[in-house]
Amino acid sequence: MKPITFVLAAIGAVAGMAAASGQADRETAPIYEIKIPPGYRDWQLISVNHLAGGALKQLRAQLGNDIAIKAFREGRLPFPDGTIIAALHWNEASSDENNKILAIGFPGAGLQSFVAGPAENIQFMVKDSKKYFGTGGWGFADFKDGKSASEAVHKTCFPCHEPAKDRDYVFTRYAR
Amino acid sequence: MKPITFVLAAIGAVAGMAAASGQADRETAPIYEIKIPPGYRDWQLISVNHLAGGALKQLRAQLGNDIAIKAFREGRLPFPDGTIIAALHWNEASSDENNKILAIGFPGAGLQSFVAGPAENIQFMVKDSKKYFGTGGWGFADFKDGKSASEAVHKTCFPCHEPAKDRDYVFTRYAR
Numbered sequence: 415m416k417p418i419t420f421v422l423a424a425i426g427a428v429a430g431m432a433a434a435s436g437q438a439d440r441e442t443a444p445i446y447e448i449k450i451p452p453g454y455r456d457w458q459l460i461s462v463n464h465l466a467g468g469a470l471k472q473l474r475a476q477l478g479n480d481i482a483i484k485a486f487r488e489g490r491l492p493f494p495d496g497t498i499i500a501a502l503h504w505n506e507a508s509s510d511e512n513n514k515i516l517a518i519g520f521p522g523a524g525l526q527s528f529v530a531g532p533a534e535n536i537q538f539m540v541k542d543s544k545k546y547f548g549t550g551g552w553g554f555a556d557f558k559d560g561k562s563a564s565e566a567v568h569k570t571c572f573p574c575h576e577p578a579k580d581r582d583y584v585f586t587r588y589a590r
Numbered sequence: 591m592k593p594i595t596f597v598l599a600a601i602g603a604v605a606g607m608a609a610a611s612g613q614a615d616r617e618t619a620p621i622y623e624i625k626i627p628p629g630y631r632d633w634q635l636i637s638v639n640h641l642a643g644g645a646l647k648q649l650r651a652q653l654g655n656d657i658a659i660k661a662f663r664e665g666r667l668p669f670p671d672g673t674i675i676a677a678l679h680w681n682e683a684s685s686d687e688n689n690k691i692l693a694i695g696f697p698g699a700g701l702q703s704f705v706a707g708p709a710e711n712i713q714f715m716v717k718d719s720k721k722y723f724g725t726g727g728w729g730f731a732d733f734k735d736g737k738s739a740s741e742a743v744h745k746t747c748f749p750c751h752e753p754a755k756d757r758d759y760v761f762t763r764y765a766r
Binding site: 530 | 700
């Protein structure tokens with residue numbers, strides 16, 4: 415899935431595209447028929463990253479279910495069926511309360527703290543080599559506030575992940 | 591603990607201070623007598639953040655043991671005895687492989703991806719209201735490559751956390 419499909423959402427295209435595609439059940443992602451996996455917020459951490467450009471600043475964390483975590487730690491490729499990767503994306507917020515303390519502790523250093531603000535979206539990659547044979551064995555899903563993005567958004571996922579074919583279409587690397 | 595005690599380490603002061611304080615066992619943090627908790631990397635995610643200033647750029651994740659996670663989710667203050675918070679600090683690295691894909695998918699947007707590079711240090715806060723009565727009930731520990739920072743570094747932890755007294759000395763908030 416495109417790491418920045420929220421850009422499409424941000425320009426207000428989602429509602430229109432969803433209507434055009436005739437989606438009825440917005441709790442299920444189109445094309446791949448994926449619902450939000452229960453308990454994903456409890457999964458273990460794969461890594462963190464940070465995306466910036468223009469006004470856009472996001473803090474991100476990737477979590478994995480047990481199958482995903484085991485595969486990442488063992489460096490196993492391709493990922494086995496049953497792997498699920500969750501990508502949590504928050505809008506980055508400047509932390510005034512942290513910055514005040516940094517300024518006292520390290521005067522003149524200009525240290526700035528940025529923390530996870532409001533959630534932007536959550537994305538999932540689900541490995542099922544038979545069901546998702548046509549997209550590298552992966553299904554993709556994008557949710558905001560519990561509701562799925564449109565079919566048009568989901569059509570952008572696999573093309574963007576294709577360049578990472580030699581890593582089984584997964585960008586994230588395990589952070590040690 | 592000061593979120594940026596690594597600044598002291600970075601200027602090469604650690605080795606000298608450790609020698610001066612006569613530390614023998616560098617696997618145990620001085621003052622608070624804390625070892626790295628087994629299995630901490632498997633703990634659940636509290637939040638992520640990002641620290642920047644001058645040449646310094648870090649991506650950070652806070653993980654919690656079961657007691658910590660339960661308290662964060664319930665908004666319980668003060669944190670109960672047995673709470674352990676782990677703060678994993680990585681040096682931020684620009685991701686050329688991600689940036690190439692972003693440039694293709696979003697030409698002209700100037701999007702930049704930063705990922706977790708080499709680990710800088712790991713810090714722990716351990717709640718034991720009796721043992722650590724004199725420091726708000728918290729013990730603090732700072733490790734790099736499995737070895738503890740010096741006593742001098744550890745003396746900076748509590749003074750920096752004191753301004754967060756109304757949140758039981760914890761800066762991090764749970765990211766939903």
